[in-house]
Amino acid sequence: MLARVTTPTMSSYFTNLHEQNDVNILCNKNVEGLSLKGNINQLHCDDDTVYEADIIIVGVGVRVNTELAKMANIEIDNGLKVNEFGATATKNIYAIGDCSNHFNPHYGRFIRLESVQNAVDQAKCVAQAICGQPVPYNTIPWFWSDQFDIKLQMVGLSEGFTDVVVRKEHTDKFSLWYFNGSQLLAVDAVNNAKDYVVATKTIKNGLVVDKTTLGDHSTAVQFL
Numbered sequence: 001m002l003a004r005v006t007t008p009t010m011s012s013y014f015t016n017l018h019e020q021n022d023v024n025i026l027c028n029k030n031v032e033g034l035s036l037k038g039n040i041n042q043l044h045c046d047d048d049t050v051y052e053a054d055i056i057i058v059g060v061g062v063r064v065n066t067e068l069a070k071m072a073n074i075e076i077d078n079g080l081k082v083n084e085f086g087a088t089a090t091k092n093i094y095a096i097g098d099c100s101n102h103f104n105p106h107y108g109r110f111i112r113l114e115s116v117q118n119a120v121d122q123a124k125c126v127a128q129a130i131c132g133q134p135v136p137y138n139t140i141p142w143f144w145s146d147q148f149d150i151k152l153q154m155v156g157l158s159e160g161f162t163d164v165v166v167r168k169e170h171t172d173k174f175s176l177w178y179f180n181g182s183q184l185l186a187v188d189a190v191n192n193a194k195d196y197v198v199a200t201k202t203i204k205n206g207l208v209v210d211k212t213t214l215g216d217h218s219t220a221v222q223f224l
Helices: 008-020 065-073 115-130 193-206
Strands: 029-039 040-045 050-053 080-082 100-104 109-112 142-147 150-156 162-171 173-180 183-189
Touching: 008 142, 008 150, 065 150, 173 193, 183 193
Parallel strands: 080 100
Antiparallel strands: 029 040, 040 050, 100 109, 142 150, 150 183, 162 173, 173 183
16 A cells, blocks of 8 residues: 555555554555446455445556657656756647656656646746756655545655665654665654645755664754
8 A cells, every 4th residue: 555655564554544444455456347236336356255234446557748848858767857947848848747757856766646736836846947046956846635634745756765764653643764775755743734744845945864863753953
C-alpha cells in the first residue's frame, strides 16, 4: 500500500490503520473479470477468488499522454523533457504538470511528479519565463493525504535513502526522516505539522541534522 510514494514502514502503518477501521487491503490480486449474479456485482481474480460488491471502483493509474508532443518532435523521456524553466528543446513550447519530466536543480536530476503543488508552481515558473523573467523551478516537492483522522504530510523525495530515523511521540503522531549519509532527503510526518515545517526548512536550506538526538521527540531538532 502506497508503495509508489513511501516506504515499507509507512505502508505498514496505513495498512494497519485501514484494517482497524474494518477495511481489508488485498494486494497482488489480478482481476480477470466482472460479472453480475442477480443484482450483485462479482469481481473475479486469477487465483479463483470471487468478491461480491455493491460498488466497484476501478483505479488503474495513468500513462503520460505524449502523442501530440511526438507529432511536434518534442523530446520524450518519461514524459515531456523540460529544463529548469519548463521549456522543451523545441522553441516556444513549454510543458508543466504531470506530463513534464523537469530538471530539478535541488536534486540535480530530472523528475516527473504527479501533484497539484507541482503543476501550480511550474505554471508560475513558465509564466515568468514567457514574460522574459526566467526563474529556475527549484521547489522542494511536497504531498499530503487525509485518511480517517490521520493526516500524512510529506516533503522531499526519499528515493536513494540509506537510513531512516523515527521521531515518535505516540502511535499516531510521529515522523520518519530519510537520509543519504548526512543529507536529509525527505520526511513523512503523521499528525505532526511541526516536524513537517522544520523538515521543509531543513531540506530547502541544506542544513545538516544531528541524527544522534533526532529520535528523541522531547528535544528540538538539532543541527551540526
